[in-house]
Amino acid sequence: MLSGDNGILQKAADAKTNTEKANEKEQIQLEVLGSYNKSGELEISTVNSNIKNNITGVTTDDATKFPLTVTYISSGNSYTVDEDATVEKAIIYPPISELLNVNLSAPTEVEKSPYVQYVDSFGNNILCRVLYNNSGTVEIVALDCVGRVLLGYMDPKIPNSENGYDFSKTIEKARWSYNNAIKTLNDEASKYNNSTLSDRARCIGSNYQNPYKESSMSGWNRKLKGEDSNSSQDEQRLNALNEYNLKNNEIYWLSSRTGYAGADEYFHYIRCVGEGVDLSPQSDFVSFDDLCIVEYGDSLNYNYQNPMFKLRPVFRLLPDIKIKSGDGSYDNPYILKP
Incomplete structure (x- = not known):
């Protein structure tokens, strides 16, 4: 009701008079009640202005x-x-650079690395854990995966044509997918980046300082990119936090290349973690992910799989975001506020 002795407009008129007599919380509540417009809507700009103009000795965050x-x-x-006019005592958290730390020798899981709820670009809540805090730069890793990425000769990112590749041959498609896998995985992870909370999303296992860092061409007459150590730092940290394997043992990609020698050939593949059933276009069971097999005579032989594994993103938080609520535990993770 907008009119009458108990209406919103009357409360607005009385708000300033009563402010000086009220306690802190009541002062704010009175100003909030006096901030409704004629349509009965509460606008944050009006609330902010009324509080700063009518209450002495306060500041706001100008949200x-x-x-x-x-x-x-x-x-x-x-x-x-x-937005529903509720006024509550706030918990003031320190900056994320101080609060979201990693201490691997701490006695509790929360002290080792707090849990954080991240809202991705699609509005999905993702439970994460602090992976790094390097001089105030905080990265959090998803504790579950967000989607699947297909690599191999059926990779949907393979272009119609590109210099140096003959896409009429299946193995050339597999070679392109292998050589571009790090970019493919990081590009896919970037789709989940919420720019109000983080300035970067990368695939786990990529180089921390430069996610798109690539190895040089080495295998098969320098037509296949060589092994790298991109994933070593992430893998060590995940193991230290006991977060290396997913709870359901699903397979997820690491944005890193490796290989191994067989009896008559050399296997080139993208690293992954986990074991078990993973539906792919080729098979109901995938236990490894060789994209190209090269015979020792340096003739490209054939591709082996079209693996489609899960994507596990890492988000680099903006330095000025705040903690809205939570205590950093698994059941009550920190909630981020832009």
Whole structure:
């Protein structure tokens, strides 16, 4: 109801008079009630303006979306205002560079590495854990996967033509997929990046400093890219946090190349983690992911699989984002706020 002694408009008129007599929380509540427009809607810009103009000794975070945080300078107390006009005492968290740390020798899992809920670009909630905090630069890794990526001669990213490749041959398609796999995996991970929370998303197992770092051509007359050590740092950290294998043992890609020698050939493949059933276009069971097999005579022989494994992203958080709520535990992870 907008009119009458108990209506919103009347409360708006009384708000400033009553402010000086109310306590901190009540002061804010009165200003919130006095901020409804004639349509009965609560606009954050009006709430922010009324609080700063009518309450002495406060600052706000000037948020453009609810919740709005209000802080009393003298007492240091902070409160949040939600879109439903609820006012609650706020928990003030330190900057993420101080809060989201990794301490592998700590006695509890939360102290070793806190849990964080990340909202990706598609609006999905992803439970993550802090992977690195290098001089205040924080990266979090998803504890589950977000989708599947197909590599091999059926790779959907294979172009119609490209210099140096004869795509009329199946093995040439497999060679292209193998040589471009690191870019393919990181590009796919980037689709999940929420730019209000992080400035980068990469595939786990890529180089920390430069996710698109590539090895040079070496195998099969320098037509296949060689082995790299991209994944070693991520793998060591995942093992230390006991987060290397997924709980359901699903296979996920590492953005890194390796290979091994067989009796008469050399196998080139993209690293992966996990074992078990994974549906692919070729088979109901995939236990390895060789994309190209090269005979010792240096003639490209054939491709072996079209593996389609899961994608596990790593997000690099923006330095100025805040923690909205949570305690960093598995059941109550930190909730991020832009």
